[in-house]
Amino acid sequence: MIDIYKLTTKTNKMSLLYVEDNDMVREDTETMLDIFFENITIAKNGLEGLACYESAKYDLIITDIKMPLMNGISMISKIRESDKEIPVIIISAYDEDYNLYNIKHLNVEAYITKPFVVDELIATIHKVSS
Amino acid sequence: MIEDIAKKENISIDKNASLDDAISLMLKNGEGIVVFLDADRAVGILTERDLLLILKQKISLNVRALRYYKTSLICIHLDRSLDYALHILIDNNIRRLIIKDDENRFIGILTQEMILNYIERDTYRIHLSVSNIIGNNQEVIYVSPLESLEHSLKIMREQSIGSVVVKDKNKLLGIFTERDLIKVINNKTPLTTAVKDVMSSPVVTIDQDTIIADATELMTQKKIRRLVVTDENLEVIGIIGTRDIMKNIKGNYANLIEQKLKIAKNTLDSLPNMVIELFSTKSSHHIHWLNNKAKDIFGNVLDDDICTIIDKKFWKSIVDDINQDCYNNDARITIKDASYTLSISQYIFEEYELIRVLFVDITEIETELAQAVDSEQKMLEHLMQQSRLAQMGEMISMIAHQWRQPLAAISATIGTLKLRNMLDNYEKDFFDTKLDQITLYSQYLSDTINDFRDFFKQDKILEEGNFKKIIESTTIIIKPSLDHEGIILTLDLQKDIIINTYINEFKQVILNIIQNAYDVLIEREIENPAITIKAYESASEIFLEISDNAGGISDEIIHNIFKPYFSTKEQEGTGLGLYMSRIIIEDHCKGSISVTNSALGAIFTIKVAV
Numbered sequence: 001m002i003d004i005y006k007l008t009t010k011t012n013k014m015s016l017l018y019v020e021d022n023d024m025v026r027e028d029t030e031t032m033l034d035i036f037f038e039n040i041t042i043a044k045n046g047l048e049g050l051a052c053y054e055s056a057k058y059d060l061i062i063t064d065i066k067m068p069l070m071n072g073i074s075m076i077s078k079i080r081e082s083d084k085e086i087p088v089i090i091i092s093a094y095d096e097d098y099n100l101y102n103i104k105h106l107n108v109e110a111y112i113t114k115p116f117v118v119d120e121l122i123a124t125i126h127k128v129s130s
Numbered sequence: 131m132i133e134d135i136a137k138k139e140n141i142s143i144d145k146n147a148s149l150d151d152a153i154s155l156m157l158k159n160g161e162g163i164v165v166f167l168d169a170d171r172a173v174g175i176l177t178e179r180d181l182l183l184i185l186k187q188k189i190s191l192n193v194r195a196l197r198y199y200k201t202s203l204i205c206i207h208l209d210r211s212l213d214y215a216l217h218i219l220i221d222n223n224i225r226r227l228i229i230k231d232d233e234n235r236f237i238g239i240l241t242q243e244m245i246l247n248y249i250e251r252d253t254y255r256i257h258l259s260v261s262n263i264i265g266n267n268q269e270v271i272y273v274s275p276l277e278s279l280e281h282s283l284k285i286m287r288e289q290s291i292g293s294v295v296v297k298d299k300n301k302l303l304g305i306f307t308e309r310d311l312i313k314v315i316n317n318k319t320p321l322t323t324a325v326k327d328v329m330s331s332p333v334v335t336i337d338q339d340t341i342i343a344d345a346t347e348l349m350t351q352k353k354i355r356r357l358v359v360t361d362e363n364l365e366v367i368g369i370i371g372t373r374d375i376m377k378n379i380k381g382n383y384a385n386l387i388e389q390k391l392k393i394a395k396n397t398l399d400s401l402p403n404m405v406i407e408l409f410s411t412k413s414s415h416h417i418h419w420l421n422n423k424a425k426d427i428f429g430n431v432l433d434d435d436i437c438t439i440i441d442k443k444f445w446k447s448i449v450d451d452i453n454q455d456c457y458n459n460d461a462r463i464t465i466k467d468a469s470y471t472l473s474i475s476q477y478i479f480e481e482y483e484l485i486r487v488l489f490v491d492i493t494e495i496e497t498e499l500a501q502a503v504d505s506e507q508k509m510l511e512h513l514m515q516q517s518r519l520a521q522m523g524e525m526i527s528m529i530a531h532q533w534r535q536p537l538a539a540i541s542a543t544i545g546t547l548k549l550r551n552m553l554d555n556y557e558k559d560f561f562d563t564k565l566d567q568i569t570l571y572s573q574y575l576s577d578t579i580n581d582f583r584d585f586f587k588q589d590k591i592l593e594e595g596n597f598k599k600i601i602e603s604t605t606i607i608i609k610p611s612l613d614h615e616g617i618i619l620t621l622d623l624q625k626d627i628i629i630n631t632y633i634n635e636f637k638q639v640i641l642n643i644i645q646n647a648y649d650v651l652i653e654r655e656i657e658n659p660a661i662t663i664k665a666y667e668s669a670s671e672i673f674l675e676i677s678d679n680a681g682g683i684s685d686e687i688i689h690n691i692f693k694p695y696f697s698t699k700e701q702e703g704t705g706l707g708l709y710m711s712r713i714i715i716e717d718h719c720k721g722s723i724s725v726t727n728s729a730l731g732a733i734f735t736i737k738v739a740v
Contacts, residue, residue, distance in 0.1 A: 004552040008553065022535045022538075024536065025535050025539050025542065028538075028539040029538070029539075031546050032542050032543075032549060035546065035549045035550070035553070093535075114534055114535075114538035114541065115538050115541030116538070116541050116542075117541070117545075118541075118545030118548045118549060121545065
């Protein structure tokens with residue numbers, strides 16, 4: 001059983017890069033992530049996300065896959081070229097099997113499909129934070 | 131009018147009269163015919179030609195005539211023209227007509243002779259002489275003066291001729307005709323009598339160079355129907371009768387009819403199709419000839435108006451078309467469970483016209499056609515169903531796109547509430563706001579379902595709709611899918627265009643074209659993919675253009691894309707989408723659909739009448 005008080009105390013000190021193109025999803029998800037993270041940077045596509053990554057330091061990246069200009073996979077691949085360590089969580093509706101196979105080498109912490117169950121996210125964030 | 135020259139006196143007799151009385155009357159009237167009446171309707175005729183048979187059978191003259199008279203009468207109405215009567219006489223190869231009034235009452239008879247006597251001298255062809263018209267006359271049959279009456283009659287019967295010339299060596303003694311036959315019977319002359327004792331003598335001869343008008347006058351004068359024609363050496367070269375002259379009055383009319391129509395009529399008679407010829411006046415079209423097949427079907431309708439066998443309105447519409455020169459031989463009619471098209475030819479003469487109607491039996495073709503149409507219809511329905519199923523499949527993926535994001539938003543909101551709950555952070559207003567938000571999202575999902583369901587409702591009737599709204603409500607459905615792939619959709623829609631169409635079918639066509647553009651933009655991985663929809667109208671047409679920037683359709687296949695089962699999508703395509711779009715636009719919406727390539731990509735253009 002995860003102690004949510006302990007977890008949020010821990011995650012509140014972490015900085016998050018959250019990349020999502022859909023306004024509605026992004027806003028609602030951000031409200032939820034606010035409970036965990038005080039410091040959240042928002043990017044609306046892969047290209048913006050990459051720019052944010054290059055200009056600041058983050059403890060965690062949460063990203064969608066299917067986005068205009070640059071998708072989530074390309075963005076992570078770019079980041080992985082220089083940073084093998086930063087934990088990445090994918091929250092996406094893009095759930096075809098071949099994608100799971102394609103992202104194996106990207107070493108992501110979790111692949112959470114939309115719509116998601118919050119317990120899965122809690123478990124993943126817990127794992128990352130410890 | 132024929133009523134003026136028809137003869138009634140001493141022509142008719144009660145239907146129960148004896149042969150004896152009938153023959154006496156025939157002798158008296160000098161017309162070679164007796165008409166039998168039932169009350170005042172003609173029910174039978176006896177002619178001098180019939181007497182040949184009566185004589186042969188040695189029938190007692192005391193018996194009632196009704197056993198021997200002919201009951202199939204050729205009657206015409208009293209207000210017909212002389213021309214008309216002439217046609218009937220010649221075309222049906224008969225010598226006399228019975229005239230009746232509106233109530234079918236017997237008015238009188240009209241014979242060839244009466245017409246000849248009536249016609250003015252100058253209606254004959256002045257330059258035409260007797261020799262000009264006896265060319266195709268049959269050979270003169272001679273008998274010797276001592277030949278028995280019985281044998282002479284036998285010759286007449288067998289040769290089917292109305293007279294024999296009595297000749298001794300080279301001397302013409304007389305002529306024995308059907309007219310003499312009446313006297314023979316009336317006087318009960320024994321058949322063993324020599325022909326010289328009953329013949330008409332002397333023979334009235336005429337030079338072959340006599341003009342026709344004079345020959346007619348001579349016949350009228352002598353009250354005879356035949357003249358023996360001789361050459362300059364007084365050699366007999368033929369016999370000329372009223373019938374021969376009849377055929378030559380009014381110029382070469384009869385020759386024309388004989389040579390052209392008669393031959394045609396023999397052919398027409400052997401046709402398996404019905405043929406009817408009409409004599410037409412300004413107000414009516416009377417049947418004046420019909421072939422054997424037509425007689426089988428319609429019975430004895432000679433002289434009846436065409437409208438007794440064909441619906442009046444139907445016939446009128448045909449006549450109107452004929453008069454406007456736009457009849458296409460395609461009028462359809464059903465008679466006794468058989469279907470026909472009427473093929474009509476018209477022969478216009480100076481004072482009258484003939485119309486020939488050919489009934490082309492299309493029953494079999496029509497049945498086959500109906501079956502073909504039926505199976506084609508079923509095929510089309512089947513294809514339509516297949517196409518709809520395919521489109522529904524595509525729409526399910528559109529629904530998935532439509533729903534994913536709101537569902538993700540709902541799950542995120544629920545996650546937020548759950549986390550707050552775990553943290554005992556119950557802020558009432560916050561909870562209310564978030565719960566309302568979830569309700570809103572649910573409503574959105576429900577609306578989406580309705581949109582899709584409406585989309586597949588079958589159109590039963592034409593509806594008026596705002597063209598802009600129709601297009602917008604269609605694009606709403608696919609917009610999330612386009613957004614998902616980063617495809618920019620631009621609408622350039624002229625306001626206030628009203629269209630009268632099967633709205634849902636029309637929407638399906640629009641969606642189908644957008645879906646195709648979407649597929650090809652993704653397949654070709656086009657940068658900055660875009661679809662543009664443009665709607666505008668001219669005075670008579672509404673235009674809808676759907677274009678993309680996917681590079682266009684190759685020349686090899688552009689002509690095939692509207693054909694059934696043609697698809698460029700390897701596995702998923704049914705090849706029916708554009709085919710059904712074409713069917714919907716062309717057959718249902720009475721418009722047109724076409725495709726061209728621009729520098730950027732394909733442009734589909736739909737045109738429908740305002």
